Amino acid sequence: MKAKNVIFFFAGCLFSQVCLAQAELKSDLKAFRPAESNQPGKLFPQVNMEGKVKASLYAPQAANVQLDLGGKKYEMTKNEAGLWTGESEPQDESFHYYQLNMDGASIPDPNSRYFYGAGRLGSGIEVPADDEAFYALQKVPHGLVSENFYYSDLTKSWRRCFIYTPAGYYENNQSRFPVLYLQHGSFEDETGWVNQGKANLILDNLIAQNKAKPMIIVTDNGYALKPEENETKGKGQGISIFEDVLIKEVIPMIDKRFRTLADREHRAIAGLSMGANQTMRIVMKNMDKFAYYGGFSGTSNYPSTDVIDPNVFMEGKFKNGTEVNNKLKLFWLGLGSKEPAPFPKSVGAFKSMLDQQGIKYTYYESPKTAHEWLTWRRSLQNFTPLLFR
Structure with a gap:
């Protein structure tokens, strides 16, 4: 066989193999x-x-x-x-x-x-997702998620929260841990951050990589109504007393039942969507109890996209930017790049107010995600490594 024919022969074989590989890849993409x-x-x-x-x-x-x-x-x-x-x-x-x-x-x-x-x-x-490894079940030490029922004197009803304790919590009974209070969104409940959000797996993986401090995570039900309204109205209706339930009942209970570092420097709070709105109001009214805040896809001016007057908004809690900076070690905001209206403009108006007041904050945008769990998983992945440092 002449040299030129040999070259064409091998070139043809190579081209055939490339085409076959592309066809297999295309077929693999379509395979269910x-x-x-x-x-x-x-x-x-x-x-x-x-x-x-x-x-x-x-x-x-x-x-x-x-x-x-x-x-x-x-x-x-x-x-x-x-x-x-x-x-x-x-x-x-x-x-x-x-x-x-x-x-x-x-x-x-x-x-x-x-x-x-x-x-x-x-x-x-x-x-x-392409980056699903960070919330996947991996061969690393795993923490424990426990179900905790408690009677609320404020709502006159039985309630439930879930508590994540990091790997090693029960082997070493001397160590104490910081706590993150993590809230769900509207029409979801205290199961969301574990079942849909995979918060425990995210923290297991981060802690195993020494990217996050070992911490306790508490997820409670954000729907809490006054007793008389609890009997007559459904979820999302009536006057919420969740702030009181968390501050007066849940936090003292967690500090009593678990080995926590029970001070503001070792306590964080965060939430998604409705939970971001709730937790922002809680942290700004209780900065003696929290030093870290995270808002995922939401702020307390939602759904308004108007210019925010810091002298009026939330009873002037953002009026003194220096005071906010001195008390909060981290003010963190996250949003998906494909979030629907009015979330981008609402969060944008809030950020403009923070800039105006000289309030320091960290902003993260999740690529190619909307108002959905991948946005909030990525937010948790980026937020928790900054806590308790």
């Missing part, structure tokens, strides 16, 4: 795999690397079934055995709530694990 959020052993729902979601439901008597995901309904088709299947358009990386619609009735997917969100227990699906 069971979602991480499925019930054990369930093959559906499934996701692929394009972010598409495929759902399945056995309903031989149904006339119509739809996948309801991301504000859009996708038609599903039924085979001869009565099994319905359908898939969505590509979804953003992150955790998504969804449901199935069968003959006009919205129902949870029996194949998915259930999560409390949108004011109900329902289905959720995890669309893998």
Whole structure:
């Protein structure tokens, strides 16, 4: 074989291998795999690397079934055995709530694990993210998440909070730890930061890498009403007394039951969306109890995008910028780059007020995420390494 023919032969082989590899990659992107959020052993729902979601439901008597995901309904088709299947358009990386619609009735997917969100227990699906390692279950020492019931004299009702204690907490009974009080968003509850937010895994991984101080995390239910309103009104209605519950009941209880460093220099508070609004009001009224604050996708001027008058806003708590700087070691704000209106302008107006008052703050923007759990997971990942330093 002549030299020129040999060159063309090998060039052709190389080109064929490249084409084959590209075809396999493209095929792999389209290949569906069971979602991480499925019930054990369930093959559906499934996701692929394009972010598409495929759902399945056995309903031989149904006339119509739809996948309801991301504000859009996708038609599903039924085979001869009565099994319905359908898939969505590509979804953003992150955790998504969804449901199935069968003959006009919205129902949870029996194949998915259930999560409390949108004011109900329902289905959720995890669309893998490129940076998911920071919240993945890894081979590192793991802390413990415990469920704690307590009776609230303020609400005259039983309440619940979850407490994350870092790895080694129960092996060394002499060490004391700082505490982060971490709040959920609207129509979610105290389970959100563990089940959807994976806060315990995020801290396990950060602590194992020496990027964050070992700390206790407390997640309580942000819905707390006066006793008479608790009996007659639903969640989100009535006058909230959550601030009093946290300050007068939860913090003293945690300091009594756990080995905490019970002073403001070792106590932080943060929240997402509604929780950011709540915790900002709490920290500014109780700077004798907290030295660190984090607001994820929310501020206390939400939903207003108007110019903020620091002399009036929150009873003038931001009027003296020097005092705020002296008392708070960290004022941290986070937002997704794709957040819907009015969040960007609302947070922007708040930042302008901080700049005007000379108040120091740290701002983080999560790339390519909206008002969703990946924004808040990344916020927690970037916020906690700055605590208790």
